[in-house]
Amino acid sequence: MECIPRIKNLTSFLVLFFVISCSTSSTREIINPAGYKKDFTIGKIVIKESTGNTSDLYIDIQNRMLSSINDQLSKRKTHNKYVPKYTLHINIRDYEEGSAWLRWVVPGMGETYLNVEAILYDETNTPVSQHRASRSVQGGGGYTAGAWKRSFDSVAIELLDSIYEL
Amino acid sequence: MNKKNILAAFAVTFIFSACVSDQQVMVAQYDDESKNCEQLKFELAGLGAKFEDAKDDSGLTGKNVALGIFFWPGIIVNENQSKKNASSVNDRIAHLNRIYSGKCLGDN
Numbered sequence: 001m002e003c004i005p006r007i008k009n010l011t012s013f014l015v016l017f018f019v020i021s022c023s024t025s026s027t028r029e030i031i032n033p034a035g036y037k038k039d040f041t042i043g044k045i046v047i048k049e050s051t052g053n054t055s056d057l058y059i060d061i062q063n064r065m066l067s068s069i070n071d072q073l074s075k076r077k078t079h080n081k082y083v084p085k086y087t088l089h090i091n092i093r094d095y096e097e098g099s100a101w102l103r104w105v106v107p108g109m110g111e112t113y114l115n116v117e118a119i120l121y122d123e124t125n126t127p128v129s130q131h132r133a134s135r136s137v138q139g140g141g142g143y144t145a146g147a148w149k150r151s152f153d154s155v156a157i158e159l160l161d162s163i164y165e166l
Numbered sequence: 167m168n169k170k171n172i173l174a175a176f177a178v179t180f181i182f183s184a185c186v187s188d189q190q191v192m193v194a195q196y197d198d199e200s201k202n203c204e205q206l207k208f209e210l211a212g213l214g215a216k217f218e219d220a221k222d223d224s225g226l227t228g229k230n231v232a233l234g235i236f237f238w239p240g241i242i243v244n245e246n247q248s249k250k251n252a253s254s255v256n257d258r259i260a261h262l263n264r265i266y267s268g269k270c271l272g273d274n
Binding site for chain 2: 023
């Protein structure tokens with residue numbers, strides 16, 4: 001019975017650590033409010049990678065980002081041939097694959113991190129808004145395995161929420 | 167509410183307020199290439215100060231010392247975040263310096 005308060009304390013400690021250590025964030029700046037209409041669709045996505053460390057990776061991060069954005073766009077059903085088609089330029093700034101095992105062994109190590117910047121252009125190629133979105137997983141155990149993959153989905157959701165003003 | 171709960175609520179509020187916030191900047195912005203030399207100079211000066219601020223969140227800070235007492239893993243999270251903040255400002259400085267060198271130094 002004596003160990004119950006200890007388990008409660010340990011649980012609170014772990015919950016607090018996981019709440020602090022996993023975060024998704026985004027920022028947005030509207031450049032051209034007139035062009036920022038409610039009804040538009042993203043017709044073209046251009047993805048650039050400037051992390052400078054792709055040689056160590058097993059995956060093509062540009063393709064992974066593209067498929068996450070396309071998945072989220074199809075879920076949102078924004079495709080409509082009667083609304084303007086905008087272009088989204090995404091620049092992958094930072095990507096760290098991380099390791100769930102390392103995160104479990106040493107808190108703070110093996111971080112999974114994805115940071116992207118995006119600029120939305122209207123049909124006339126005028127910038128409409130610029131955005132930044134990132135996802136970081138710094139702590140956790142086995143349940144964070146695959147965070148490297150989910151981080152692309154989280155960032156895609158955050159980015160599109162930011163673009164569509166949700 | 168007993169004293170224990172008040173203390174716990176205080177500690178949790180304190181821990182969250184002691185976290186370094188995400189203050190990363192966008193490295194490449196839409197109008198960077200169209201900025202003139204004065205605008206670039208002005209922004210670079212502002213970024214220098216911002217870099218110092220970001221660096222000040224790292225190391226032996228009040229926030230980290232307090233987190234060390236209440237919740238030590240928070241120090242790791244804080245250090246990582248302040249490193250990212252400083253790194254993004256540094257990358258933006260390098261990006262603007264490249265534009266400044268190409269645009270403004272050739273004229274002198």
